[in-house]
Amino acid sequence: MHAHTSSDVLVVGGGIIGLVTAWRSAQRGLRTAVADPEPGGGAAQVAAGMLAAVTELHHGEQLLLGLNLESARRYPAFAAELTEASGQDIGYRACGTLAVALDADDRAQLRDLHALQLRSGLDSAWLTGRECRRLEPMLAPGVRGGLRVDGDHQVDPRRLAKALVTACERAGVVFHRGWAERLTVLRDRATGAVLADGTALTAGQVVLAAGSLSGRLAGVPAEVLPPVRPVKGQVLRLTVPPGYAPFLSRTVRAVVRGSHLYLVPRENGELVVGATSEELGWDTTVTAGGVYELLRDAHELVPGVTELRFTETCAGLRPTSPDNAPLLGPTALPGLHLATGHFRNGVLLTPVTGDAMADLLADGALPPEARPFTPRRFPPVRHPPVRQEQSA
Structure with a gap:
């Protein structure tokens, strides 16, 4: 081990979901760190940024619709707050x-x-x-x-990701620019992660927000691996x-x-x-x-x-995820939480995800709108753990 650092919250994955979780957590007074070699990279660099709660509605997804609508409702205030916190325009447009x-x-x-x-x-x-x-x-x-x-608006995901990185830095979030290669588990509790260079990061709580790679982090017990593809x-x-x-x-x-x-x-x-x-x-x-x-x-x-x-x-x-809805909240492994599986709604769900995860990390409970999306709604799955190859 080359070094050892500690925080209240360690977010594994620096895509927009990991970043908003880290930003909101830091705002709640939690010492927060993010592990990712390229914060702001990943799916946000490709996404179009449609905030389409209405036109993205599909049969069988009415439960998800409620979460999408709640996040869309929060977007104007979220965009204004993030613009002020970062000093950067995120390209929010209420154009329909x-x-x-x-x-x-x-x-x-x-x-x-x-x-x-x-x-x-x-x-x-x-x-x-x-x-x-x-x-x-x-x-x-x-x-x-x-x-x-x-009511279906848009935002520029590349600008959104860049602004979230800046807001995190200004809020005191510490960035570890390397892969989290393995989750650390001590006495049946998640206690941090080890980076590819051997750096050991410890934390009171770990949030796995590594996008499509979330099911492939070594050291995560098989029964809590997220079913994300x-x-x-x-x-x-x-x-x-x-x-x-x-x-x-x-x-x-x-x-x-x-x-x-x-x-x-x-x-x-x-x-x-x-x-x-x-x-x-x-x-x-x-x-x-x-x-x-x-x-x-x-x-x-x-x-x-x-x-x-x-x-x-x-x-x-x-x-x-198997039902196209996100996995938000605690797993069966104490200390390990998920914020992943957002499929085509990651940009739309950024505000509500950040708020929900911060509530969980600071107060110990998810807000009502996020509770239907607990990871425990799925049975355990098995993925072969491999070294990560790209940003979340």
């Missing part, structure tokens, strides 16, 4: 979302989603194809109808040239050939196009096929997209 259908089958599916939204007490309005094109003139003439959801997503970034006519004023979503597609316009002229959903394990390769399919479908939805500058392609891994 337009979900559209390109053919009769898509229209029927979107009508079904609208009915589910209305049954769930959500605010969305059905528009004709002509009304959709009046809102967004760049849409293809063949758009058959759509849903206008003014990676789901690959490929994303494109385009740029609207300076002086170009306004392209899109809000996020546009659609199902094209059975695949979900979104276009997220940023105020700086960037347009994020995504995302594939691929069950390919730990592969993060950007493929020609993935890029082609995204551009093809985006062109069918918004033909003018092919005139924009192509600036970046990237792929990331969404941490996914």
Whole structure:
């Protein structure tokens, strides 16, 4: 062992979920540390940042809807507080979302989603194809109808992650820029972790927030390993040239050939196009096929997209649980808590996750909105522990 440091809370994983947990914990007066070689990296660098509690609603996920809506409600105040704490703009925009259908089958599916939204007490309005094109003139003439959801907003995840790093530093969070290679367990209690360089970190409580890698930390007893798997997503970034006519004023979503597609316009002229959903394990390769399919479908939805500058392609891994909902709270191993498995809602759930984990760490109990998402709702699973290879 090269060194030994101690804290009240050790967060394993420095993605946005780990960072917000650390920031909120430090604000509650807890001496907090984060172990990650590249804080702010990971899935946040790929995510589009849609805060889409309404348009992301799926059948069977009504329980998750409550948590999503609560986090969306907190976002304006959260964004303002984080901007003040970090001195950085996180790109929060209350611009709304337009979900559209390109053919009769898509229209029927979107009508079904609208009915589910209305049954769930959500605010969305059905528009004709002509009304959709009046809102967004760049849409293809063949758009058959759509849903206008003014309450679904957006944020820039890269700016969000950077601001959280700064806010953590200003709040006194200590960063250990290395991999947590193994959890330390002493007398049937989690007591810290050992980094890849041999540094021993001790803590009164450990939060495992390592994204899709959360189920692969060595030293975690098999019965409390989180059942989290990676789901690959490929994303494109385009740029609207300076002086170009306004392209899109809000996020546009659609199902094209059975695949979900979104276009997220940023105020700086960037347009994020995504995302594939691929069950390919730990592969993060950007493929020609993935890029082609995204551009093809985006062109069918918004033909003018092919005139924009192509600036970046990237792929990331969404941490996914068996029921697509996060794992929040204590495990059966005293001292070890989870904040992972957020799947496609990690950016949206950042405010409510930070608050819930800080309540748990400071007061010993989860708030009511987070209790349905305890890790103990799943039976034990087994993963082969391996050395981590990328940021959470």
